[in-house]
Amino acid sequence: MGKPLPTYDEEAVERGLLALAECGGNSEHAARLLAEDGLPIDARTLRRWRRDTYPERYERVRQEALPRIRQAAADAHLALSRRQIALAGEMTDRLAHKYGEIPARDLAGSLRNVSVSSAVHSDKAALLDGQPTAIVRRDFGEIKRLLRDKGIVLDGTAVEIDPAAELPRAAEPEPGSAETDEQAAEP
Numbered sequence: 001m002g003k004p005l006p007t008y009d010e011e012a013v014e015r016g017l018l019a020l021a022e023c024g025g026n027s028e029h030a031a032r033l034l035a036e037d038g039l040p041i042d043a044r045t046l047r048r049w050r051r052d053t054y055p056e057r058y059e060r061v062r063q064e065a066l067p068r069i070r071q072a073a074a075d076a077h078l079a080l081s082r083r084q085i086a087l088a089g090e091m092t093d094r095l096a097h098k099y100g101e102i103p104a105r106d107l108a109g110s111l112r113n114v115s116v117s118s119a120v121h122s123d124k125a126a127l128l129d130g131q132p133t134a135i136v137r138r139d140f141g142e143i144k145r146l147l148r149d150k151g152i153v154l155d156g157t158a159v160e161i162d163p164a165a166e167l168p169r170a171a172e173p174e175p176g177s178a179e180t181d182e183q184a185a186e187p
Helices: 010-022 029-036 045-055 055-097 103-130 141-147 178-186
Strands: none
Touching: 010 029, 010 045, 010 055, 010 141, 029 045, 045 055
């Protein structure tokens, strides 16, 4: 018979599941991080916890940690992007000053690679931060067709309004209403 399996208290299980979540479910990587942190848990144990023993608990921990994990990844990508932007600037300066000494093909290729890498990290940081990474333009006809495909029909007639025409005034608030109290409080 083999040696007995180690037992772990609730705190160790929670730390193990959190490490798994932070490592994207990679039990080998999580086991290394935990060992470095003084909590040796075998990768097979972590894998078993994720798949068989605590799958719901792992998913809960993962969902709770996901925003923080994404923010950390976005911050790391943004930091890399900033460093690479600075490096691209330095390389551009070097190319301008050493143009005659250094083969242009060497610096130009390096500059291109750093610029592309910077763009990738900027895009990844925006994506992980929940920012838009693309501009999508649609004309009204396309929007109308997409709505029609979903069963939403726009039926009506547009009326041109003279921009110089005066708009009707809003009704005066009744005395004692919240709107009148707010207006009285304004300086």
